[in-house]
Amino acid sequence: MQLNGHIDKMQTSLAGSLAQYHLLFDDKRVDMNSLVGSPIELSFNKTIQCANCGRITPKSYSQGYCFPCARSLARCDLCIMRPETCHYHLGTCREPDWGLSNCFTPHIVYLANSSGIKVGITRKTNTPSRWIDQGAISALPILEVKTRLESGLIEKALKSFITDKTNWRVMLKNETEPADLVTAKASLLAEVSSLVDELDAKTFPADVVNIDYPVLKYPTKVVSLSFDKTPVISGVLNGIKGQYLLLESGVLNIRKFSSYHLTLST
Ligand SMILES: [Zn+2]
Numbered sequence: 001m002q003l004n005g006h007i008d009k010m011q012t013s014l015a016g017s018l019a020q021y022h023l024l025f026d027d028k029r030v031d032m033n034s035l036v037g038s039p040i041e042l043s044f045n046k047t048i049q050c051a052n053c054g055r056i057t058p059k060s061y062s063q064g065y066c067f068p069c070a071r072s073l074a075r076c077d078l079c080i081m082r083p084e085t086c087h088y089h090l091g092t093c094r095e096p097d098w099g100l101s102n103c104f105t106p107h108i109v110y111l112a113n114s115s116g117i118k119v120g121i122t123r124k125t126n127t128p129s130r131w132i133d134q135g136a137i138s139a140l141p142i143l144e145v146k147t148r149l150e151s152g153l154i155e156k157a158l159k160s161f162i163t164d165k166t167n168w169r170v171m172l173k174n175e176t177e178p179a180d181l182v183t184a185k186a187s188l189l190a191e192v193s194s195l196v197d198e199l200d201a202k203t204f205p206a207d208v209v210n211i212d213y214p215v216l217k218y219p220t221k222v223v224s225l226s227f228d229k230t231p232v233i234s235g236v237l238n239g240i241k242g243q244y245l246l247l248e249s250g251v252l253n254i255r256k257f258s259s260y261h262l263t264l265s266t
Pocket of ligand 1: 055069
Protein backbone atom coordinates (compact mmCIF):
# COMPACT_ATOMS: atom_id res chain seq x y z
CA MET A 1 0.00 0.00 0.00
CA GLN A 2 1.18 3.51 -0.76
CA LEU A 3 -0.79 6.68 -0.23
CA ASN A 4 -0.14 10.30 0.47
CA GLY A 5 -1.75 13.47 1.67
CA HIS A 6 -1.74 16.07 4.41
CA ILE A 7 -2.12 14.43 7.79
CA ASP A 8 -3.93 15.49 10.93
CA LYS A 9 -3.53 14.09 14.44
CA MET A 10 -4.73 10.49 14.63
CA GLN A 11 -8.46 9.97 15.18
CA THR A 12 -8.97 7.92 18.32
CA SER A 13 -11.79 5.86 19.77
CA LEU A 14 -12.32 2.91 22.11
CA ALA A 15 -13.42 -0.59 21.12
CA GLY A 16 -14.04 -2.30 24.43
CA SER A 17 -10.92 -1.20 26.30
CA LEU A 18 -8.62 -1.09 23.25
CA ALA A 19 -7.60 2.24 21.74
CA GLN A 20 -8.29 2.45 18.00
CA TYR A 21 -6.24 4.72 15.76
CA HIS A 22 -6.94 6.09 12.30
CA LEU A 23 -4.65 8.42 10.39
CA LEU A 24 -6.07 10.71 7.71
CA PHE A 25 -4.16 11.46 4.52
CA ASP A 26 -6.40 14.24 3.18
CA ASP A 27 -9.67 12.29 2.65
CA LYS A 28 -8.13 8.79 2.91
CA ARG A 29 -8.39 7.07 6.29
CA VAL A 30 -5.91 4.39 7.37
CA ASP A 31 -6.52 1.89 10.18
CA MET A 32 -3.20 2.19 12.02
CA ASN A 33 -3.89 -0.65 14.47
CA SER A 34 -3.74 -3.07 11.53
CA LEU A 35 -0.17 -1.96 10.75
CA VAL A 36 1.23 -2.77 14.21
CA GLY A 37 3.89 -5.46 13.85
CA SER A 38 4.70 -4.53 10.23
CA PRO A 39 7.44 -2.41 8.68
CA ILE A 40 6.23 1.00 7.49
CA GLU A 41 7.83 4.03 5.88
CA LEU A 42 6.66 7.62 6.21
CA SER A 43 8.29 10.27 4.05
CA PHE A 44 7.83 14.02 4.29
CA ASN A 45 7.26 15.64 0.91
CA LYS A 46 8.45 19.08 2.11
CA THR A 47 5.02 20.70 1.98
CA ILE A 48 3.03 21.96 4.98
CA GLN A 49 -0.48 23.23 4.24
CA CYS A 50 -2.27 25.35 6.89
CA ALA A 51 -5.16 23.36 8.37
CA ASN A 52 -7.35 26.48 8.33
CA CYS A 53 -6.71 28.51 5.17
CA GLY A 54 -4.90 25.95 3.00
CA ARG A 55 -1.94 28.25 2.35
CA ILE A 56 1.47 26.55 2.02
CA THR A 57 3.55 27.52 5.04
CA PRO A 58 7.33 27.05 5.42
CA LYS A 59 6.86 26.22 9.10
CA SER A 60 3.99 24.85 11.16
CA TYR A 61 2.66 27.00 14.01
CA SER A 62 0.33 25.80 16.82
CA GLN A 63 0.46 22.24 15.42
CA GLY A 64 -0.63 22.74 11.84
CA TYR A 65 -1.33 26.40 11.04
CA CYS A 66 0.37 29.19 9.08
CA PHE A 67 1.69 32.16 11.04
CA PRO A 68 -1.22 34.56 10.28
CA CYS A 69 -3.82 31.90 11.26
CA ALA A 70 -1.91 31.03 14.44
CA ARG A 71 -2.15 34.72 15.33
CA SER A 72 -5.83 35.16 14.50
CA LEU A 73 -7.63 31.90 15.38
CA ALA A 74 -9.23 31.59 18.81
CA ARG A 75 -8.22 27.90 18.95
CA CYS A 76 -4.55 29.00 18.85
CA ASP A 77 -4.91 31.59 21.63
CA LEU A 78 -3.17 31.12 24.99
CA CYS A 79 -6.52 30.83 26.77
CA ILE A 80 -7.03 27.42 25.13
CA MET A 81 -3.96 26.12 26.99
CA ARG A 82 -4.91 28.07 30.13
CA PRO A 83 -8.72 28.08 30.18
CA GLU A 84 -8.90 30.01 33.46
CA THR A 85 -7.68 33.03 31.44
CA CYS A 86 -10.74 33.02 29.11
CA HIS A 87 -11.32 36.66 28.13
CA TYR A 88 -14.59 36.36 26.23
CA HIS A 89 -16.37 38.54 28.82
CA LEU A 90 -13.98 41.40 28.00
CA GLY A 91 -15.11 41.36 24.38
CA THR A 92 -11.62 40.36 23.22
CA CYS A 93 -12.23 36.79 22.03
CA ARG A 94 -10.45 36.40 18.67
CA GLU A 95 -13.51 34.65 17.20
CA PRO A 96 -16.59 35.19 19.39
CA ASP A 97 -18.77 32.75 17.41
CA TRP A 98 -16.16 30.00 17.66
CA GLY A 99 -15.75 30.79 21.36
CA LEU A 100 -19.49 30.52 21.94
CA SER A 101 -19.82 27.14 20.26
CA ASN A 102 -16.60 25.60 21.63
CA CYS A 103 -16.02 27.14 25.07
CA PHE A 104 -19.58 27.81 26.26
CA THR A 105 -20.53 24.15 26.16
CA PRO A 106 -20.44 21.47 28.88
CA HIS A 107 -16.88 20.66 29.96
CA ILE A 108 -15.63 18.00 32.31
CA VAL A 109 -12.83 17.95 34.83
CA TYR A 110 -11.19 14.52 34.93
CA LEU A 111 -8.44 12.53 36.56
CA ALA A 112 -6.28 10.39 34.30
CA ASN A 113 -3.35 8.09 34.95
CA SER A 114 -0.90 8.80 32.12
CA SER A 115 2.42 8.78 33.99
CA GLY A 116 0.81 9.05 37.43
CA ILE A 117 -2.46 10.74 38.36
CA LYS A 118 -3.05 14.07 36.65
CA VAL A 119 -5.96 16.47 36.38
CA GLY A 120 -7.30 17.71 33.06
CA ILE A 121 -10.29 19.30 31.38
CA THR A 122 -11.99 18.75 28.07
CA ARG A 123 -15.23 19.27 26.23
CA LYS A 124 -17.75 16.68 27.31
CA THR A 125 -18.03 15.40 23.74
CA ASN A 126 -14.25 14.87 23.53
CA THR A 127 -13.97 11.80 25.76
CA PRO A 128 -12.49 9.21 25.56
CA SER A 129 -10.35 10.67 22.72
CA ARG A 130 -8.71 13.17 25.03
CA TRP A 131 -7.52 10.41 27.37
CA ILE A 132 -6.24 8.22 24.53
CA ASP A 133 -4.34 11.23 23.09
CA GLN A 134 -2.56 11.54 26.44
CA GLY A 135 -1.71 7.84 26.67
CA ALA A 136 -3.72 7.42 29.88
CA ILE A 137 -4.19 3.84 31.07
CA SER A 138 -7.24 4.87 33.09
CA ALA A 139 -9.43 7.95 33.46
CA LEU A 140 -12.31 9.14 35.61
CA PRO A 141 -14.51 12.19 34.95
CA ILE A 142 -15.12 13.95 38.27
CA LEU A 143 -17.09 17.14 37.58
CA GLU A 144 -19.22 18.67 34.86
CA VAL A 145 -19.45 22.45 34.41
CA LYS A 146 -21.16 24.75 31.94
CA THR A 147 -18.12 26.45 30.37
CA ARG A 148 -14.44 26.01 29.59
CA LEU A 149 -13.63 28.93 31.91
CA GLU A 150 -15.29 27.20 34.87
CA SER A 151 -13.45 23.97 34.16
CA GLY A 152 -10.22 25.96 34.07
CA LEU A 153 -10.92 27.56 37.45
CA ILE A 154 -11.43 24.14 39.04
CA GLU A 155 -8.36 22.68 37.32
CA LYS A 156 -6.27 25.60 38.56
CA ALA A 157 -7.47 25.00 42.12
CA LEU A 158 -6.71 21.26 41.85
CA LYS A 159 -3.21 21.98 40.54
CA SER A 160 -2.24 22.90 44.12
CA PHE A 161 -2.64 19.20 44.92
CA ILE A 162 -1.93 17.31 41.72
CA THR A 163 -0.08 17.83 38.42
CA ASP A 164 -1.72 18.61 35.10
CA LYS A 165 1.27 17.31 33.13
CA THR A 166 2.25 13.96 31.65
CA ASN A 167 5.84 12.72 31.75
CA TRP A 168 5.72 11.45 28.16
CA ARG A 169 8.89 9.37 28.49
CA VAL A 170 7.40 7.43 31.42
CA MET A 171 4.13 7.10 29.48
CA LEU A 172 5.87 5.78 26.35
CA LYS A 173 8.08 3.31 28.25
CA ASN A 174 4.95 1.93 29.95
CA GLU A 175 6.39 2.65 33.39
CA THR A 176 3.07 4.02 34.68
CA GLU A 177 2.01 2.39 37.95
CA PRO A 178 -1.67 1.58 38.48
CA ALA A 179 -3.44 4.26 40.57
CA ASP A 180 -6.67 4.42 42.56
CA LEU A 181 -8.58 7.21 40.81
CA VAL A 182 -11.74 6.73 42.90
CA THR A 183 -9.94 7.41 46.18
CA ALA A 184 -8.07 10.34 44.63
CA LYS A 185 -11.38 11.78 43.37
CA ALA A 186 -12.90 11.76 46.87
CA SER A 187 -9.96 13.50 48.52
CA LEU A 188 -9.52 16.07 45.73
CA LEU A 189 -13.21 16.99 45.62
CA ALA A 190 -13.05 17.63 49.37
CA GLU A 191 -10.20 20.09 48.80
CA VAL A 192 -12.17 22.22 46.32
CA SER A 193 -15.69 21.79 47.69
CA SER A 194 -16.36 25.51 48.16
CA LEU A 195 -15.40 26.30 44.56
CA VAL A 196 -17.53 23.36 43.34
CA ASP A 197 -20.50 24.84 45.21
CA GLU A 198 -19.82 28.36 44.00
CA LEU A 199 -19.73 27.25 40.34
CA ASP A 200 -22.61 24.83 40.82
CA ALA A 201 -20.48 22.07 39.28
CA LYS A 202 -22.14 18.65 39.01
CA THR A 203 -20.36 15.65 40.41
CA PHE A 204 -19.96 13.01 37.76
CA PRO A 205 -21.36 9.55 38.52
CA ALA A 206 -19.11 7.82 35.97
CA ASP A 207 -16.96 4.73 36.39
CA VAL A 208 -13.25 4.45 35.76
CA VAL A 209 -12.46 3.94 32.06
CA ASN A 210 -9.53 1.58 31.47
CA ILE A 211 -7.60 1.89 28.23
CA ASP A 212 -5.29 -0.63 26.53
CA TYR A 213 -3.03 0.28 23.64
CA PRO A 214 -2.07 -1.66 20.52
CA VAL A 215 1.57 -2.20 21.49
CA LEU A 216 3.71 -5.30 20.90
CA LYS A 217 6.89 -3.82 22.37
CA TYR A 218 7.55 -0.66 24.38
CA PRO A 219 10.81 1.28 23.95
CA THR A 220 13.39 0.92 26.75
CA LYS A 221 15.03 4.17 25.63
CA VAL A 222 12.95 6.93 24.09
CA VAL A 223 14.47 8.40 20.90
CA SER A 224 12.38 11.20 19.41
CA LEU A 225 12.04 11.29 15.61
CA SER A 226 11.30 14.40 13.54
CA PHE A 227 10.49 14.93 9.86
CA ASP A 228 12.27 18.30 10.08
CA LYS A 229 15.56 16.46 10.70
CA THR A 230 14.85 13.12 9.00
CA PRO A 231 12.47 13.38 6.02
CA VAL A 232 12.20 9.61 5.61
CA ILE A 233 11.31 7.61 8.73
CA SER A 234 10.95 3.85 8.58
CA GLY A 235 10.98 0.72 10.69
CA VAL A 236 8.74 -1.88 12.25
CA LEU A 237 5.72 -0.28 13.95
CA ASN A 238 5.94 -1.78 17.44
CA GLY A 239 2.83 -0.02 18.68
CA ILE A 240 0.81 3.17 19.16
CA LYS A 241 0.22 5.07 22.40
CA GLY A 242 -1.00 8.61 22.96
CA GLN A 243 -0.41 10.33 19.62
CA TYR A 244 2.91 8.51 19.21
CA LEU A 245 3.92 5.85 16.73
CA LEU A 246 6.40 3.54 18.51
CA LEU A 247 8.79 2.54 15.75
CA GLU A 248 11.82 0.28 16.07
CA SER A 249 13.93 3.36 15.18
CA GLY A 250 12.31 5.74 17.69
CA VAL A 251 9.04 7.46 18.60
CA LEU A 252 7.13 9.84 16.34
CA ASN A 253 4.67 12.37 17.78
CA ILE A 254 2.13 12.49 14.95
CA ARG A 255 0.31 15.48 16.41
CA LYS A 256 3.44 17.62 16.08
CA PHE A 257 3.39 17.01 12.33
CA SER A 258 -0.24 17.87 11.64
CA SER A 259 -0.63 19.45 8.17
CA TYR A 260 2.63 17.90 6.87
CA HIS A 261 2.30 16.22 3.46
CA LEU A 262 3.43 12.61 3.94
CA THR A 263 3.62 9.42 1.93
CA LEU A 264 2.94 6.17 3.76
CA SER A 265 4.38 2.95 2.30
CA THR A 266 3.76 -0.48 3.76
ZN1 LIG B 1 -3.60 29.72 7.50
